[in-house]
Amino acid sequence: MKAVVIGAGIVGSLVSRELTRYGFDVSIIEKEADVAWGVTKANSGIVHAGYDDEPGTLRAALCAKGNAMYEEISKELDVKVKRTGSLVVAFNNEELETLKELLKRGEINGVPDLKILDRDEVLSMEPHLNPEVKYALYAPTAGVIFPWDAAIAAVENALDNGAKLFLNEKVVDIEVKDGKVRKVITDKGEHKADLVINAAGLYGDEISKMAGAEYVPIHPRKGEYILLDSNVSKMVKRVIFPTPTEKSKGILVVPTLTGEILLGPTAQDLPPEMKDDLSTTAEGLNFVKEKVVKLMPDIPFNMALKTFAGLRPESPQKDFFIKKSNKVWGFVNVIAIRSPGLTAAPAIAKYVIEKVIEEDLGITLEKNESFNPVRKGITHFADLPEEEWNEIIKKDPEAGKIICFCNKVTEREVIEAIKRGAKTLDGIKFRTRAMAGRCQANFCATKVIKLLARELGVDMSEIMLKSGNTWVVDGKVRE
Numbered sequence: 001m002k003a004v005v006i007g008a009g010i011v012g013s014l015v016s017r018e019l020t021r022y023g024f025d026v027s028i029i030e031k032e033a034d035v036a037w038g039v040t041k042a043n044s045g046i047v048h049a050g051y052d053d054e055p056g057t058l059r060a061a062l063c064a065k066g067n068a069m070y071e072e073i074s075k076e077l078d079v080k081v082k083r084t085g086s087l088v089v090a091f092n093n094e095e096l097e098t099l100k101e102l103l104k105r106g107e108i109n110g111v112p113d114l115k116i117l118d119r120d121e122v123l124s125m126e127p128h129l130n131p132e133v134k135y136a137l138y139a140p141t142a143g144v145i146f147p148w149d150a151a152i153a154a155v156e157n158a159l160d161n162g163a164k165l166f167l168n169e170k171v172v173d174i175e176v177k178d179g180k181v182r183k184v185i186t187d188k189g190e191h192k193a194d195l196v197i198n199a200a201g202l203y204g205d206e207i208s209k210m211a212g213a214e215y216v217p218i219h220p221r222k223g224e225y226i227l228l229d230s231n232v233s234k235m236v237k238r239v240i241f242p243t244p245t246e247k248s249k250g251i252l253v254v255p256t257l258t259g260e261i262l263l264g265p266t267a268q269d270l271p272p273e274m275k276d277d278l279s280t281t282a283e284g285l286n287f288v289k290e291k292v293v294k295l296m297p298d299i300p301f302n303m304a305l306k307t308f309a310g311l312r313p314e315s316p317q318k319d320f321f322i323k324k325s326n327k328v329w330g331f332v333n334v335i336a337i338r339s340p341g342l343t344a345a346p347a348i349a350k351y352v353i354e355k356v357i358e359e360d361l362g363i364t365l366e367k368n369e370s371f372n373p374v375r376k377g378i379t380h381f382a383d384l385p386e387e388e389w390n391e392i393i394k395k396d397p398e399a400g401k402i403i404c405f406c407n408k409v410t411e412r413e414v415i416e417a418i419k420r421g422a423k424t425l426d427g428i429k430f431r432t433r434a435m436a437g438r439c440q441a442n443f444c445a446t447k448v449i450k451l452l453a454r455e456l457g458v459d460m461s462e463i464m465l466k467s468g469n470t471w472v473v474d475g476k477v478r479e
Contacts, residue, residue: 012199042310049139051106086142204335223265230259251291382408406437
C-alpha cells in the first residue's frame, strides 16, 4: 500500500518510520530544504514527565507513554536523551495548591515517582534558584533532547527501510476520487497515494482543506527564547518551570544536552496568516528576562549566545487532532500537535498505526520482516577517549581536521553529514553542531561553505543558509 506522509517534523518522521515497520511503500514530502525545519526546529527540547495534561485528553494519554518510549528511541536511533528531571516551583501556598493538582494529574496519567519537595530540599538540588522558593513538584523522568536529532534519525532509519524523501516540495492539492485519496500533488510533481498522513504542523488545517477532510483551525503561538553560553552550565541541572497558567507552562530555564541554558518561551498568539513570523522583539525578550529573574536572580544575561523564536500549532480544542477522515477514505489527520507533542511523538506514531490505520480504517498490518530498527549517528570524535581518537586519525586524517573549534567538529563529521543529505549550512549545523557554538559561525562558516561546495560539486555561490533564497555568498570581491 502506498502511503504519503506530509511533513518531516518529529511526528511525521516517527510515523514514517513506523509505516516502514509494516511494509508500506512510504513517501515523505517536506516543503523545506531539510528535515525538522518547522515546529520541530525551534522548541524547548523537553521530554515532559506528563503531569501537566488534563486526564482524558489524547495529550495526557500519550505524553507519559512517549516519555518512556524515548529509552528505546535513544538506543535504536543513537539519539541522546538526558534525564535531568524537572522542578515546578511555587512561591506561596496558592501555588502549592496548583502543585498538588499537578501531582494528582500526574498520578492519573501514569507518571512515576512524582513528589512535592520543601524549600530546603529544592535549594539543595538547585542552589541558584530564588531563595524565596517554598515548594516544588519534582519529576525525575523529565529530560532534554535535541528534537531535530530525533527527527533526522527517524527519517534516516525510514530511508534505510525503503522510504523515499522529497524535500523542497510544497503540497498544492490532494486528488480525491470516489471518496478516496488518490494523489498528493506538489509544486514539483504528483505522488500516488492509498493513504495520506497529514503531519504538516502549522499548515495541517490547510492540507485538510485541500482534501475536503475534517480539520481544526490552527493558529501559530510564538515563543521567543534566549540561549546562554555553556560557560554558565553549572548554574542549573534540571528543567525549571514556574507554576503554570491556563495559557502556558510559563518561562522556563532549560539545561541543554551540550551545556547551554535555554530561557523562554513567551506565548504570543498570532493570527493564522502569520505562520512564518519568526521575528524576535525587545518586548518579548525583556519579558523572558523579567520572568527568569524571578526564578533565578543571578542568571547572567550577558552570556547570551543568541535569541530566536519558534511557533507552535495551537487550536481551539487544545488537544491533539489525530483521527481518520469520515469524508475522505485514507486521509488521516495528525495535526494540532502542540505541547507536549515532542514528548508524545513516539506514542503518537504507534497510535496512528495501531489505532487509526489498523483499527479505525481496518487496514491489515503485515510486519516487514526485513525492518531494521537500528540507525548509527554521526560520530563526534571529541566525545571519544583521546587515545581512540588518535588511532582513528592515523587511518583517517580528516577525522583530525577541526572545522568548528567551539564544538570541536571535524572535517570528517561535516563530510558525513553531507553524505547523509545536508546541502545547506543549517543542514550541517543541525547534524554536527558546527556553527552552533560561541562564535555562532563567525570562524567556521567559510570552511563549511567550501566543504559543501567541494562535496556537492557546485560553486560556493550556490550554497544556502536554509530554504528559499538564502544565499550566503553573493559573488567575488575581486578576481
